Amino acid sequence: xITIDRLTKRFxxxxxxxxxxxxxxxxxxxxxxxxxxxGKTTLFRCLLGQYRHDGRVGFDGAGAGRRDxxxxxxxxxxxxxxxxxxxxxxxxxxxxxKGAGADRALxxxxxxxxxxxxxxxxxxxxxxxxxxxxxKILVTVALGRxxxxxxxxxxxxxxxxxxxxxxxxxxxxRRDASMLIASHRLEEVAPLVNRVIEMDRGRVxxxxxxxxxxxxxxxxxxxxVLSAPHAPFALALSGWGFEANGAGTRFTGPVPAAETFRFLxxxxxxxxLIESLSLDQQPERVN
Amino acid sequence: xxxxxxEPVLREAPTSRRDPAVTPRTGLGLMLRxxxxxxxxxxxxHFYSFVAIGLMLLLITTGISESxxxxxTGLSRLLVTYIQIMMAVLPLFIVVTTARSMVGDREAGNLExxxxxxxxxxxxxxxxxxxxxxxxxxxxxxxxxxxxxYGAVMGHEVPWRHVGLYSGLVAALAxxxxxxxxxxxxxxxxxxxxxxxxxxxxxxxxAFLDLxxxxxxxxxxxxxxxxxxxxxxxxxxxxxxxSMILFDPQLILLGPASYVILDHFGVAGYVAWAMxxxxxxxxxxxGLGYWxxxxxxxx
Numbered sequence: 001x002i003t004i005d006r007l008t009k010r011f012x013x014x015x016x017x018x019x020x021x022x023x024x025x026x027x028x029x030x031x032x033x034x035x036x037x038x039g040k041t042t043l044f045r046c047l048l049g050q051y052r053h054d055g056r057v058g059f060d061g062a063g064a065g066r067r068d069x070x071x072x073x074x075x076x077x078x079x080x081x082x083x084x085x086x087x088x089x090x091x092x093x094x095x096x097x098k099g100a101g102a103d104r105a106l107x108x109x110x111x112x113x114x115x116x117x118x119x120x121x122x123x124x125x126x127x128x129x130x131x132x133x134x135x136k137i138l139v140t141v142a143l144g145r146x147x148x149x150x151x152x153x154x155x156x157x158x159x160x161x162x163x164x165x166x167x168x169x170x171x172x173x174r175r176d177a178s179m180l181i182a183s184h185r186l187e188e189v190a191p192l193v194n195r196v197i198e199m200d201r202g203r204v205x206x207x208x209x210x211x212x213x214x215x216x217x218x219x220x221x222x223x224x225v226l227s228a229p230h231a232p233f234a235l236a237l238s239g240w241g242f243e244a245n246g247a248g249t250r251f252t253g254p255v256p257a258a259e260t261f262r263f264l265x266x267x268x269x270x271x272x273l274i275e276s277l278s279l280d281q282q283p284e285r286v287n
Numbered sequence: 288x289x290x291x292x293x294e295p296v297l298r299e300a301p302t303s304r305r306d307p308a309v310t311p312r313t314g315l316g317l318m319l320r321x322x323x324x325x326x327x328x329x330x331x332x333h334f335y336s337f338v339a340i341g342l343m344l345l346l347i348t349t350g351i352s353e354s355x356x357x358x359x360t361g362l363s364r365l366l367v368t369y370i371q372i373m374m375a376v377l378p379l380f381i382v383v384t385t386a387r388s389m390v391g392d393r394e395a396g397n398l399e400x401x402x403x404x405x406x407x408x409x410x411x412x413x414x415x416x417x418x419x420x421x422x423x424x425x426x427x428x429x430x431x432x433x434x435x436x437y438g439a440v441m442g443h444e445v446p447w448r449h450v451g452l453y454s455g456l457v458a459a460l461a462x463x464x465x466x467x468x469x470x471x472x473x474x475x476x477x478x479x480x481x482x483x484x485x486x487x488x489x490x491x492x493x494a495f496l497d498l499x500x501x502x503x504x505x506x507x508x509x510x511x512x513x514x515x516x517x518x519x520x521x522x523x524x525x526x527x528x529x530s531m532i533l534f535d536p537q538l539i540l541l542g543p544a545s546y547v548i549l550d551h552f553g554v555a556g557y558v559a560w561a562m563x564x565x566x567x568x569x570x571x572x573x574g575l576g577y578w579x580x581x582x583x584x585x586x
Contacts, residue, residue: 048403050585067585073310073405083396087325095321100404101311125328138400 001026001149001178002047007055009042009202016042018202019055024178026148031189032182034199040182041080043199044151047180048077073100076147080154080182082126082134089129089137090122096141107144113166114140131158143170150174152181156188168192187265196261210261218257221280225250226273233270240266255279313406318414319421326422331384338376339426340433343369347437362438363446363534369434370453370530373427374523377457378464379489381423385468386485388415389580390475399586408581416469416573423461428454449533452558456526459565463522466569470576473583492523515548522565529561 002024009017017039024030032040045051049067059071085092096102111118114136121129126137135158142150150171156164171179171192183189186196190210198206222242226233229248237244240263242253255263260279267274326332346369392398402411431450438445467488475481494500495517504514518524532538532554552560 045399045586050399050402052582052584066581067402067408069312069405069407070310072403073312075403077400077403079396079400079403081396083400085397085400086328087321091321091324095313095317096404099311099313099317099406 001028001060003056003058004047005056005058007043007046007053007057009039009046009051009053016202017046017053020199020203022197022204022207024149024180026178028195029179029193030181030195030197031186031193032180032197032199033184033186034182037201038199039202040199041153042202044077044153044180044182047151048072048075074148075151076100076142076145076149076177077151078135078138078142078153078155080157082131082138082158084127086125086127088123089118089126092126092137093118093122093141096144100145102141102144103146104144107140110143110170111136111140113170115163115166116140132160132163135159136163139167139170143174147177150177150179152179152183154182154184156183156185164188185265187262187268190261190265191259219254220257220260221252222255222263223250223252223276223278224267224274225276226270227275228273230270230273233273236266236270311405313404313410315410315414315417318406318410319418322415322418323422326418331380332422335380335384335423336426336429338380339373340430342372342376343430343433347434361443361446362434363449365434365438366431366446366449366453367530367534369430370457371527373457374460374526374530375493377423377427377460378492378523381419381461381464382468382471382485382489383482385419385465386471386475386481387478388419389469389472390481391478393586394478396586402585408585409577412469412577412580416465419465420458420461423465424458427457452533453530455562456529459562459569460522460526461569463565463569463572466572466574466576470572470579473576473580492521495521496524496527518548519560519564522568525561525564529558532557 002022004020004022004024007017007020007022008015016037020039020043032043034040042051046053046057049072052066059068059074087095093102093104093107096107097104108118116133116136118140121133121137126134129137135155139155142152156167159167168188168191171181171189179192181189181193190196194210196206196208196210197204224237224242226249231248234244234248234251237251237253240253240255242251244251267277346365389398392401402408431454435445435447435450468485471481471484471488475484497505497518504517518528528538528548536554538549548557
């Protein structure tokens with residue numbers, strides 16, 4: 001769907017994107033990771049036609065012009081920081097509906113699930129909303145559009161855990177669109193994606209097709225040893241079907257291959273407690 | 288999705304009922320409405336409207352229409368006083384508020400979000416320009432209409448020729464300074480730079496009025512062509528001269544330079560120049576701003 005060929009963007013002679021070459025196929029759901037300054041936001045802005053650049057960005061085989069409104073009609077975007085728009089929320093939704101084809105009923109349904117009452121906030125200026133409310137509205141607008149590609153730049157940064165969980169669910173349900181999600185919480189978006197791309201200093205340093213190796217239906221066997229018993233950790237692992245020894249320090253259980261990232265993300269939260277960890281390399285079927 | 292639940296629940300989300308064959312796009316009408324409602328909410332517009340209409344009310348209540356200057360009295364006197372004051376207020380308001388608009392939106396992140404919607408840059412830029420032009424003119428036209436209504440009620444003869452002339456001159460001046468403001472906003476990388484540049488340009492143009500540096504140049508017997516060139520090139524001076532020309536057809540207030548102007552243009556020719564030149568200059572500068580805006584980084 002999108003072909004990026006030797007994309008280079010410089011600021012004051014410093015290359016923020018350095019001959020980056022990448023292709024995004026229809027149906028790709030990509031987690032874009034990388035440290036601050038790796039070039040993720042710059043890549044998004046080049047895709048949206050907001051930066052001049054060297055190299056080529058093509059949409060559906062055609063080398064799109066600098067900024068093609070036809071291509072933008074197929075892309076929904078949620079920025080890292082909500083803009084301080086002065087317009088009331090209702091006007092923003094109306095603009096998205098009339099100018100970008102967003103579906104009013106769909107936005108209403110999404111907002112309800114995100115926990116925000118559009119009728120209550122529709123007359124309030126957007127910039128007066130809390131950070132979380134703003135993010136929910138932006139997600140509502142993006143998901144309310146009939147877009148082929150959704151670009152999310154740290155979309156859940158301002159969301160509370162409950163809203164974040166709903167947001168992830170909404171993304172998982174949206175099977176008809178490709179996604180490009182920049183997130184520092186890889187474990188959170190990992191179940192959604194079939195591809196992980198890591199950027200460093202403007203280049204792709206890892207492009208991993210997750211589903212090729214971590215196929216749905218396959219499992220790994222994990223064994224974890226803690227330095228001391230820890231009730232919250234035991235509770236978290238019980239949800240994954242793990243068994244504990246009598247002392248509550250050794251846990252064994254299956255990890256669905258496709259859920260590996262999310263499982264490792266869970267473990268990362270308890271990293272200081274873990275003495276040893278093994279993941280069986282041989283996939284084993286568990287019934 | 289709850290972090291404790293290992294199985295992701297993948298449901299089919301309700302999808303848009305929009306016809307996928309129809310490509311949505313933000314048109315000029317929607318862009319105009321967006322910018323109009325955005326500006327109608329802003330404080331600068333409220334203050335500007337208050338000044339533009341309040342000034343007319345002030346002139347009416349102070350009885351300036353009853354006074355006489357160069358034989359002019361009644362509504363003509365009221366209108367010429369109003370328009371001369373607005374010559375100082377209008378450009379400053381326009382250039383300061385416009386110069387910071389796009390660069391401010393860029394700094395705040397509004398452009399990044401709004402330009403991710405399917406709106407062409409041409410529609411975005413010129414939609415904003417037209418909406419602003421309508422907005423800056425509407426309080427002045429309202430004030431002129433108020434003066435005409437007052438004159439009708441008081442039994443004065445309404446000088447429709449003057450009302451028409453002043454409306455045209457104001458529209459030309461507004462277009463000119465909007466063009467300057469849009470150009471500054473397009474090339475500036477920060478609000479501070481945009482504000483500084485807009486004030487500097489306004490001050491320079493004010494300085495080269497016949498009231499200030501231009502009169503000194505005339506007194507010092509500078510080369511007439513140079514003085515006339517400045518007088519013609521300065522849109523503020525064009526406006527001022529054209530607004531004076533109705534009640535001072537010999538341009539006595541402008542001194543000897545007026546001979547050259549009147550010899551070359553005549554009264555009607557100069558009025559046409561005073562309307563066409565600032566409009567063309569504003570459109571050209573706005574066009575230059577668009578060229579710069581569309582070719583550089585947008586955010």
